[in-house]
Amino acid sequence: MNFLTIFENDIKVLFPELFLTISILALLMYGVVYSTSSHHDNPIIIRATGWLSIQILFLTILLLINNPIHNQVFMNNLLVADYFGLITKIVLLISSSIAIIISFDYIKKERINSFEYMVLVLLGTLGMLLIISSYDLMSMYLAIEFQSxxxxxxxxxxxxxxFSxxxxxxxFVLGAFSxxxxxxxxxxxxxxxxxxxxEDLGKLLIFSSNESLLSSSGIILGIVFISVGLLFKIYAVPFHVWVPDVYQGSPTIVTAFFAIVPSISVLTLLTRLYSSVLHDLIQYWQPVFIFCSIASMLIGSLGALSQRRIKRLLAYSAIGHVGYVLIALSTGTPExxxxxxxxxxxxxxxxxCFFTILLSLRKRENNTQIVMIDELRALYKSNPILSLTLAIVLFSMAGIPPLAGFFSKLYxxxxxxxxxxxxxxxxxxxASVISAVYYLGLIKIMYFDKLDTWVSFEQVDKQKAIVLGLTTFLILFFFIYPSPLVLMSHKAALMICL
Structure with a gap:
């Protein structure tokens, strides 16, 4: 009882993560016991575990929103709960839910019968939640390793x-090295x-009367090595060489999960560490981020020009987008x-939206997904709605106004x-102009290239259709009412900078 009294607030703050942990263990036990039950003829339960996973993530979001304690350092200063972390956690959990929703049809068509996929996605999500809450170098490292x-x-x-x-x-090899x-x-x-x-590190750097401590080569060297490890996790250049191969070799649903979910957790950690804790050493780490930003934008844009495989093109596109994110991080300001x-x-x-479309393009003749860019030829003839949706996403990624991608680059x-x-x-x-070449090139292939043989694609299932409708709506009409996202982001930025 005394133990519970001492850690009462800690348990309250950590309750969403505790609920997610217990739910994962329960889901794993359910899968192990039920899928191996000869009494039930060893059923395939991956779809059931998928829907249970979505419900678990939804309940975790509700627990986060209704948590009575919003701003507290807990677990002996190892973790922190604040508004900045709350917003990024909600975005992360929604992203994980989308990644699971769009995977159902792929799992069915590829005959993936291992329910462990859903458990691994939830475990990775739990690790990302702990990364966002990290308030100590050791908890940061352990959370990153758990996720990795x-x-x-x-x-x-x-x-x-x-290939997988x-x-x-x-x-694994390059991740262990980083x-x-x-x-x-x-x-x-x-x-x-x-x-x-x-917090202790920030106070030491702010209130230190010894100027030599701030310029100590040892501290600078430590920060550089930590930066290398974190920049690898968000695949910034020159730590990007693994990304195209991993994107291409992984199953498409796993590639979608990599593209949609993990980067937000490490970027939140980078923001908390550099913009808040190490802000007084900005003259040392800012040039590193500026170099990585410039290199990522150029390498990402130029590397994508020569790609003929869709997932490799998306990998270089992701590297380029990391460069734009690092522009914002390099400023070190609330804005x-x-x-x-x-x-x-x-x-x-x-x-x-892009990966939902990619997962929807499954050929009816041989039940295979498209791999090469050339397979998008004359897509508007066989599926005009899907081709129009893909064109909207590509215009947005290229930064064409008034779509959402333009405003993301503007901010x-x-x-x-x-x-x-x-x-x-x-x-x-x-880099935006260069990237427009391959984004608009995909639109040109869809609408203007001639088709040698007629290709028909399978009908889009209901789950992916809903995701496509919602994401396309947000991309198209973000400019009408951007205030909620901008105000929420501004409040989170002010909270972390105070």
């Missing part, structure tokens, strides 16, 4: 595919400061954080202009 282990297994989930196993192995670098940086930072908590949140939410909406460029980072803005505009 789930993603490694998901990448290699299709065990009968050599190769993708998982590449991701984790070792990050842990080395944490040990250096702890060796020179004697603290690992974000930059607001732009970062707006960009992330709109990018998740666009990615969810990223404005803080950079106010801070005098004109080079980033110029490179961003040039």
């Amino acid at each position: 282990l789930c993603l490694y297994v998901l990448a290699a989930f299709k065990r009968n595919s050599l 196993v190769e993708a998982g192995l590449k991701y 984790s070792g670098i990050m842990l080395f940086g944490i040990s250096i930072l702890y060796g020179f400061t004697g603290v690992t908590g974000f 930059g954080i607001r732009g970062l949140l707006v960009y992330i939410v709109i990018y998740i909406i666009m990615s969810a 990223v460029f404005l803080p950079a202009i106010h801070e005098g980072l004109f080079l980033l803005v110029v490179v961003g505009i040039i």
